[in-house]
Amino acid sequence: xxxxxxxxxxxxxxxxxxxxxxxxxxxxxxxxxxxxxxxxxxxxxxxxxxxxxxxxxxxxxxxxxxxxxxxxxxxxxxxxxxxxxxxxxxxxxxxxxxxxxxxxxxxxxxx
Amino acid sequence: xxxxxxxxxxxxxxxxxxxxxxxxxxxxxxxxxxxxxxxxxxxxxxxxxxxxxxxxxxxxxxxxxxxxxxxxxxxxxxxxxxxxxxxxxxxxxxxxxxxxxxxxxxxxxx
Numbered sequence: 001x002x003x004x005x006x007x008x009x010x011x012x013x014x015x016x017x018x019x020x021x022x023x024x025x026x027x028x029x030x031x032x033x034x035x036x037x038x039x040x041x042x043x044x045x046x047x048x049x050x051x052x053x054x055x056x057x058x059x060x061x062x063x064x065x066x067x068x069x070x071x072x073x074x075x076x077x078x079x080x081x082x083x084x085x086x087x088x089x090x091x092x093x094x095x096x097x098x099x100x101x102x103x104x105x106x107x108x109x110x111x
Numbered sequence: 112x113x114x115x116x117x118x119x120x121x122x123x124x125x126x127x128x129x130x131x132x133x134x135x136x137x138x139x140x141x142x143x144x145x146x147x148x149x150x151x152x153x154x155x156x157x158x159x160x161x162x163x164x165x166x167x168x169x170x171x172x173x174x175x176x177x178x179x180x181x182x183x184x185x186x187x188x189x190x191x192x193x194x195x196x197x198x199x200x201x202x203x204x205x206x207x208x209x210x211x212x213x214x215x216x217x218x219x220x221x
Contacts (some may be wrong), residue, residue, distance in 0.1 A: 041213075042214060043211045099156040
């Protein structure tokens with residue numbers, strides 16, 4: 001069965017550092033998403049991406065965040081200067097005809 | 112402001128019981144998703160609904176668009192059903208933005 005993959009599974013970084021979270025969506029999917037889940041809280045939408053551009057973004061997705069599809073397979077989320085409050089699980093997802101397929105997540109810890 | 116409300120927040124059931132989890136939402140939607148989040152954190156999509164009812168094994172999901180309400184039912188519950196169940200809606204006016212409920216934590220006791 002096709003799956004969304006994410007790397008790394010866990011990233012520890014110091015405050016102020018840049019991080020790049022990587023995702024490989026399912027190959028024939030067209031819509032891609034990033035979500036985050038702060039420990040103990042609900043999942044929050046960050047951004048959706050279609051046709052090589054952002055189609056929607058939430059208030060959380062400020063200038064510190066960017067997304068890119070640098071080649072035909074990878075989909076990345078960059079946080080330019082991490083803050084303590086960026087510590088969370090970050091999920092990538094892609095959508096086919098009906099359902100969303102979620103990756104296993106990257107746990108980001110900012111110290 | 113919570114666009115998506117779920118109830119109950121926590122649910123404990125005996126194995127074999129019939130379980131219902133409810134989701135109400137306040138925005139116009141193009142689709143509603145039921146998701147399952149395992150204790151390790153992974154998220155699995157169970158259903159995507161835009162109308163009516165869907166069934167997959169012991170799981171049934173229904174949606175009433177007029178009442179802005181959806182239910183997830185689990186028949187003959189089993190301890191392996193223990194997980195957090197999350198309702199998420201794709202808002203109609205922002206085509207690809209999703210709003211998530213806080214989840215219902217289900218524990219099924221043998």
